[in-house]
Amino acid sequence: MTDTLQYALLLPIIVGIFVGPTAGYLGSIMISKRMALVGDALSHVALPGLAIGLLLNFNPFIGAFSFLVAVMIATWYLQKSTVLPIETIIGVLFVLALAVGLLITPETELLHALFGDISTITPLDTAITGVIAFFTVLVTRLIYRDMAMSMISKEMALSMGVKVERINLIYLILVATVVAIGIKEVGTILVGAVVIVPAAAARNISRNLRNYALFSAFFGGFSAVIGVVISYFSGVPAGPLVVISGVVVFVIAFFIGKGHWR
Amino acid sequence: MSEREYRSGGLILRVSNLYVEERGRPILEDINFSVERGTTLAIVGPNGAGKTTLFRVLMNLIPYTGTVEWSGRARIGYVPQTLVSTDLPVSVEEFLGLKSISDHKECMESVGLNQGMLKESLSELSGGELQRVLLGWAIADNPDILLFDEPTSLVDIGAEEPIYERILAMKERHGTTILLISHNLHVISHYSDFLLAINRKQFYFGKTRTIPHHDLIKLMAGISEGEGD
Structure with missing residues (x-):
């Protein structure tokens, strides 16, 4: 295998295999919390963090992750301390972040930040992504049962001793993490889609939690790899292709699943 | 009920001077009642009277002032x-x-459901089936006290009675104490031992069977005051 092929195809595929299933698995909770649009909005929060990293010459990933976690904690606090619906909190905070991000991101870097550039990924980036993805999946698995219970009935979960607020905070930090590692692959504009679309597809054909989580992760990985491979052979950016692959899977799953028409 | 009776185990719950507010508006005021072990207390009142809020207080889910003693x-x-x-x-x-219930067969049979339903999705169940599953879930680990918030509100009229019969059987078998929110006159008069009527404030607490039928209807609607024993 040539070095060119290794860097231009193999590393993006490996990143896709790390990010896709992780995002899909987390997304299965997001869809069920009826936070699908929230997932899209929150991805924009990464932009000012990326910009600050670029402007101050430190790793933009760290900037994006720090910004995402800070806004997630603010969202969690406002949600539990006010009567504002989470959609409103996120709608306001996150468009503000996008506006600030657009103002301060250096123009030359703006396109890469918005749409990602997986072709420039390095072996070190890939390794870091793998380690973060592994721990994200591990923690998600640990809280999945409690998250499911709190979504079914918050009161029943509390009566079982589930720490609902704490679990919600952990979940939001996990979402921030997966968004941060997904930015390189698809950019800040589309990273929400890799969280949401695979889970939406899986929901069409799942009748139990186990299959739902498995299909979400599988569809996430599948659409990421397909998108990257088509990108390599066509020269078109990977981000939009990953998302389009996911939407095609969603449409197929919709027709296979039946029973979703009114 | 005296302090000695409470300490000796006759009572499972005592609530005194309970006050709950939300955004500066009182939801519950001056609520005082106690529950004897193994009895059923029906909680009645019109919509918005604070019945579900009372349950939330009992589960320690929301802030309150006053005393709730288990x-x-x-x-x-x-x-x-x-x-x-x-x-x-x-x-x-x-x-x-999700509740680590190991014996699914026994759990399903205890609420009159067959095992074939185990593979079905919760969203595919009828209102009555779902309520029975919730009941089975709640009673699987033999709790000391069961809080039912209108447990048959989504159940067909014909399916309601078997559910209450099962609740009653469980109460007799395990000595479970039951707190029940209901708008059903028949259920309240047949299955509850004590009645607590609230409409933000408490206006009746006493034995159910001592209340004439027409007064019970008024208490449930929150339009009459009565005196407990």
Whole structure:
């Protein structure tokens, strides 16, 4: 295998295999919390963090992750301390972040930040992504049962001793993490889609939690790899292709699943 | 009920001077009642009277002032009106597993459901089936006290009676104490021992059977004041 092929195809595929299933698995909770649009909005929060990293010459990933976690904690606090619906909190905070991000991101870097550039990924980036993805999946698995219970009935979960607020905070930090590692692959504009679309597809054909989580992760990985491979052979950016692959899977799953028409 | 009776184990719950407010507006004021072990207390009142809020207080889910005293370490089972979301594709089997219920067969049989339903998704169940699953879930680990928030609100009229018969059987078998929110006159008069009528404030607490039928209807509607014994 040539070095060119290794860097231009193999590393993006490996990143896709790390990010896709992780995002899909987390997304299965997001869809069920009826936070699908929230997932899209929150991805924009990464932009000012990326910009600050670029402007101050430190790793933009760290900037994006720090910004995402800070806004997630603010969202969690406002949600539990006010009567504002989470959609409103996120709608306001996150468009503000996008506006600030657009103002301060250096123009030359703006396109890469918005749409990602997986072709420039390095072996070190890939390794870091793998380690973060592994721990994200591990923690998600640990809280999945409690998250499911709190979504079914918050009161029943509390009566079982589930720490609902704490679990919600952990979940939001996990979402921030997966968004941060997904930015390189698809950019800040589309990273929400890799969280949401695979889970939406899986929901069409799942009748139990186990299959739902498995299909979400599988569809996430599948659409990421397909998108990257088509990108390599066509020269078109990977981000939009990953998302389009996911939407095609969603449409197929919709027709296979039946029973979703009114 | 005296302090000695409470300490000796006759009472499982005592609530005194309970006050709850939300955004500066009182939701419950001056609520005082006690519950004897192994009895059923029906909580009645019009919509918005604070009945579900009272349950939330008893489960320690919201802030309040006053005293809520449980005798010893009472284990609470809770059955809501319905689920917040059945959008999550969870099978009945997985739902029972979320509470680490191991004997699914016994759990299903205890509420009159067959095992074939274990693979079905919660969202595919009828209102009555779902309520029975929730009941089975709540009673699986034999709690000391069960809180039912209108447990048959979504159930067909014909399916309501068997559910209450099962609740009654469980109460007699395990000595379970039951707190029940209901708008059903028949259920209240047949299945409850004591009645607590509230409409933000408490206006009746006493034995159910001493209340004439027409007064019971008024208490449930929150339009009359009565005196407890």
